[in-house]
Amino acid sequence: MLDVCPSCRIQAPHREGRELCPRCGRRLMVLDAQGRVVQRPQSGAARGASAPRTSVARAGLRWVADRPAEARPAPVTVRAHEWTPTPSYRYIPRWGLSDRGPISPGENPEPADPGDVLLRALRMATSMLGAAAVVHLIRYVIAAVNRSTPIPMWLDLLSGAAVLVFGVFAFVAMLVALVAFVRWLLPARAAAYRAADRRDPRPARVVLALAAVPLANVVGVPLLLSEAALCGDAPAPAIGRIKHLGTAWAIVNLVALIAVCYRIGSWFSDSVQVSANALALVTFSLAVSAVFAHWVGPRLVTVLTGPVGSSASGRRLVAA
Structure with a gap:
């Protein structure tokens, strides 16, 4: 049963001897399990109070619905974090950021990586060779137009000077790239032999001659790289890459050799067509x-x- 105050509408489990509401002082009424008012005699203390209400409409009560026990969700339990092995690498990853930090005044800066220097030199050579090719193409178009239409003297002199200047720039850029390549090849070859706990069988001057002498390096460089690749555990993929690079290098040198020979031959010819072909x-x-x-x-x-x-050095995503 419940003790209900019709004025405050508060309710509490029924307790014998409790007849007045502790909040407003009104007389409490008792309801049974079906919500019906249970009549009980008034005590002497309650007679002097205000007139009691013997019945209250059921609409005055506010019932709160609750789920049955079998429909309530299960309590959330926090599981302990499962242990996972720490990610590890069998090689040094080549991706990520390097935190070099500031260099103190008394500390010597680290030397530049020969690979980065080689990449910068090749990018510069690409720009200079491309610019020289564009200037030569413009000179060729001017020469083709000049066969039927006279051109101003200043345009002929300007295009000729541009061909000469950009040709020199391209030649210097190729020399810088060659020097950067030799400076990369020597430590790369030494590191390959050192990793295999072996000594380089070729003297440094022989390696330098095979790598730096033009036309001779077409054969010498693939040979030097192949010897360094054979020191590794799996030389077959490296040998395949060296063959591709050597073939492309040989084709480029062959085209350049034919162009230079044809250009020199055009100097001893009075034919305008031969000069145009050489250009x-x-x-x-x-x-x-x-x-x-x-x-x-x-x-x-x-x-x-x-x-x-x-497959040997692929990128991997690991949990942070």
């Missing part, structure tokens, strides 16, 4: 060289170790 061939050779310098950069610095993203 077109030089333009084609410069364009091919620029494309090769752009293509070979990222492949050359990883020819011995494999490109980033291969």
